[in-house]
Amino acid sequence: ENGYNLWLRYLPIENVQLRQAYQRQLSSIAIYKHSPTIDAALKELINGINQMIGKVPNISSIPGGAAINFKTNRLVLAKLDQPAIAAQFSTVERRQIGQEGYLIKTIRQNRVQQILIAANTDIGLLYGSFHLLKLMQTHQSLQALNIQQWPRLKLRILDHWDNLNGTVERGYAGYSLWNWQTLPGIIQKRYIDYARANASIGINGAVLNNVNASVKSLTREYLIKTAALAKAFKPYGIKVYLTAKFSAPKELGHLKTADPLDPAVIKWWQDKVKEIYHYIPNFGGFLVKASSEGQPGPGDYGRTHADGANMMAAALKPYGGIVMWRTFVYENKKGADRAKQGYEEFKPLDGKFADNVLLQAKYGPIDFQPREAFNPLFGAMPHTHMMMEFQITQEYFGFATHLVYLGSLFQEYLRKDTYQKGPGTTIAKVLEERVNPETADSNRLTGIAGVANIGTDVNWCGHPFGQANWYAFGRFAWNPMSSADSIAEDWLKMTFTNDPGFVNPIKKLMLGSREVAVNYMTPLGLSHIMNFATHYGPGPWSKFPGWDARDYHHADSVGIGLDRTATGSDAVSQYAPALAAKYSNLKTTPLNLILWFHHIGWDQKIATGETMWNSLVHYYYKGVKQVAAMQQIWQSMKGKIDEDRFNYVTQLLKQQHLEAKWWRNGCVLYFQQYSKRPLPKDCKEPGKAYWNYPTFKPDLPFPYHLDDQ
Ligand code: BDP
Structure with missing residues (x-):
């Protein structure tokens, strides 16, 4: 398993009941007219359905203008310019989906069931076909579909x-x-x-x-x-x-x-x-x-x-x-x-x-x-x-x-x-x-x-x-109002497995992962303190002709962060008045942006309940611990997915953990030069051996020789 198939893996459905239901519902596919886009949809459906339920659906053509024939269960892929198809949907539905959207509906007469994928355009039909395949990949019932989808951005x-x-x-x-x-x-x-x-x-x-x-x-x-x-x-x-x-x-x-x-x-x-x-x-x-x-x-x-x-x-x-x-x-x-x-x-x-x-x-x-x-x-x-x-x-x-x-x-x-x-x-x-x-x-x-x-x-x-x-x-x-949570869930199911024992913990891990990276890289609203040339690894010490990373973090003996309020660069004034007011006041600035908008004294208490310095250090340490926790969760997934990808991600997480420490140590030691404060008691002194402190050479060696501290 090398990942080439992305989320378009059409794994065999092992649940017998579900597979049999799909087999009944998708024994054939009917279309009105061929076109390169419809043919691409058919190819995807045939391939996907066959892989998932082990049966190649029959393909048939319906003559233009013909009514829906309820003799067999089937999937119908049709544009809404066919009166028989249009009649299944309201005017609002047909209009709403525009030039790229689609409608999917299960309709029934006596005991015969048809699934309609309908659209105003061929591309809508292709998008709808992928949606149907996604429903199958994520093991959902096709019994009573009534889906209206259209893109919110052109x-x-x-x-x-x-x-x-x-x-x-x-x-x-x-x-x-x-x-x-x-x-x-x-x-x-x-x-x-x-x-x-x-x-x-x-x-x-x-x-x-x-x-x-x-x-x-x-x-x-x-x-x-x-x-x-x-x-x-x-x-x-x-x-x-x-x-x-x-x-x-x-x-x-x-x-x-x-x-x-x-x-x-x-x-x-x-x-x-x-x-x-x-x-x-x-x-x-x-x-x-x-x-x-x-x-x-x-x-x-x-x-x-x-x-x-x-x-x-x-x-x-x-x-x-x-x-x-x-x-x-x-x-x-x-x-x-x-x-x-x-x-x-x-x-x-x-x-x-x-x-x-x-x-x-x-x-x-x-x-x-x-x-x-x-x-x-x-x-x-x-x-x-x-x-x-x-x-x-x-x-x-x-x-x-x-x-x-x-x-x-x-x-x-x-x-x-x-x-x-x-x-x-x-x-x-x-x-x-x-x-x-x-x-x-x-x-x-x-x-x-x-x-x-x-x-x-x-x-x-x-x-x-x-x-x-x-x-x-x-x-x-x-749809810009989609949810990161349900997207992650769909992706995991389609890419790996539907096993909730894998999907639930790994979805949680994914949803937390961006914040984890923020914690060990640029917590509390810090920015652009990465290695200057590569943008990889820490570099709050980076210098460049005319400017340096300090222009982004402003660490000095007093504190850290950029004053972007009226007493500083006044960048706050570029926001709507309500926000400008909110960002101007440290108390109402979201904690995760305080160093973006304010220069804060090292000993000042912030919303974490601790001083600025202790909070900063704690975020870096927390980020590293969180990566260790991600590693552990991943290890407990052994056997739930293929070995190839499991082992590869295992290695990557190990590297990420080393590099999170690289970030933590580099940043904490660097900022400590300015804060001149000890580390909070619960934080072990970071290893210094591999850093060329206190000269802070701009390009530090890659941390292959990082020991496990
Ligand atoms: C920066 C990248 C640079 C891009 C630039 C851009 O470092 O490689 O050319 O953005 O967006 O972040 O044009």
């Missing part, structure tokens, strides 16, 4: 930070999936399995290349390669997008400028877009990282982000393409609070972006940290389409070595209340554009993106539990 996109040479920026699961050398001729099975996995959770877009873009991806040669992938993904409802480097008119077009207001530049992009759609008729559009971390952008020509985004959007508009423009901008200036910069640059541009532009903002104002305050741009740009950017790849979460279930993180941010239009203005609502009902219509452009954690590793994600983060991202993209 664009549900994976961002691949893949370079054309096959490496993946911040990718920890092997190389890029896209083999540019053998494209367009060779369509690997893996591409199709990637598309299946995405379709099974409703992901409908993929940005194929790195945000730190190469113009090469826009050359004719690469467009033809990209077209082959786009064609392969199409039956699965996945559109491809490309990142567009702002300087492309200069680099590829040999123009003197890339100024977005220059007529020659405008023309160059128009021609390029025309060429793209010639090769890729269902091309989605561009993702752009501009005027950010050294990437070129409109700022180079004294133009605004809106000038740049709108110019590209105008070129894409005639073809239905869109622009996703990132808000990730900052300068590492001494004394400047990086958390404020995105808002400062973008907030004044609210309402200035074309209607086919979305701003793609990271969940926090800094950078995919284990925990940040939420990005104040959410809710503050009511006249702009805002799109969420999550990071599924664990750049700041122990790469593919640490078990961190991100479902909890996705849930935390999506449910955050921005208060921008009073209480209840959650980020989910902002993303769904449900805040202003008067401007909300079904065509509104809404979206969410996740930086993919997928590569050529046989199990796709490196860590077997990394798959859960891909899965959870898709489920939250489908």
Whole structure:
């Protein structure tokens, strides 16, 4: 068992009663019409059903316009333009599901039962088929189904930070999936399995290349390669997008400028877009990282982000393409609070972006940290389409070595209340554009993106539990108000086993795992204290020209944390007044963000009931203990799942435990230099042998020789 099949493992149903019920209910499948998407659905159903119940269903066709025939039990896969199918559902149901949703219903006449999967589109039928398979994978009854499902966000996109040479920026699961050398001729099975996995959770877009873009991806040669992938993904409802480097008119077009207001530049992009759609008729559009971390952008020509985004959007508009423009901008200036910069640059541009532009903002104002305050741009740009950017790849979460279930993180941010239009203005609502009902219509452009954690590793994600983060991202993209708990449960059942003796304890372990990592990495609202170059392991001592990690933690002889209230950087003022007031007062600031918003004296008592120093140390020690507890729980699962994955996760957890200590020891010893306080009595002195203290060399050796203390 190598994990290749992800959550699409269709294990034989061992419960005889259930298997027999499924066998009766799914002895045949009927469709009205074939199409590439319907055929993909049929293939998945036949394969899944056969694997789970050991019987290949018969496939039959129903003539268009025919009534439902109640002679046999069967599964019917049909669009709602068939009157006999439409008649089974209300007008509201049929409308509500839109262009990508589906309805699943069990109907009965006398003793004959039919399960209908109905949708307005073929892709809805494919999504519905995956839902039915999920019900079987999780051993649910099909007796009385009445399911209405539709996605709450229009664009549900994976961002691949893949370079054309096959490496993946911040990718920890092997190389890029896209083999540019053998494209367009060779369509690997893996591409199709990637598309299946995405379709099974409703992901409908993929940005194929790195945000730190190469113009090469826009050359004719690469467009033809990209077209082959786009064609392969199409039956699965996945559109491809490309990142567009702002300087492309200069680099590829040999123009003197890339100024977005220059007529020659405008023309160059128009021609390029025309060429793209010639090769890729269902091309989605561009993702752009501009005027950010050294990437070129409109700022180079004294133009605004809106000038740049709108110019590209105008070129894409005639073809239905869109622009996703990132808000990730900052300068590492001494004394400047990086958390404020995105808002400062973008907030004044609210309402200035074309209607086919979305701003793609990271969940926090800094950078995919284990925990940040939420990005104040959410809710503050009511006249702009805002799109969420999550990071599924664990750049700041122990790469593919640490078990961190991100479902909890996705849930935390999506449910955050921005208060921008009073209480209840959650980020989910902002993303769904449900805040202003008067401007909300079904065509509104809404979206969410996740930086993919997928590569050529046989199990796709490196860590077997990394798959859960891909899965959870898709489920939250489908419905931002989903629950991390039930997603974890489905994933565990589909990926491992339905045995409650495994599912219940491991679900609990998963749900706690993100907080555990926060505890041993960046407790109480600390951020960006990881090794500067790799973002792996501790580095509160990291120094870099112009700034250093101290700009993020502000530890000194008095205390620790950033004052972001009015007496400090005043970042609090970027939030709605109710929140600004809450965050300004240490007493009302959530405990898990106190060091994000306040500089706190070492001896000051905080809500834990202990002093700041003792609390900080206790969090680090607690994190390490929690990983040890995770190891123990995992050990008690021996025999409940396959040996291969059991042993692999065992090793990974052991490594995670070593590294949690690496974090604890590094951070506690480093901060102790400032606090000059002893460790609380119940905390054993961390081993110092392997640290080059007190010089705090920026790149500490990897802790292979960590002893078990
Ligand atoms: C940072 C990553 C860097 C990315 C950047 C981004 O370290 O590799 O290029 O985000 O999002 O977190 O553009």
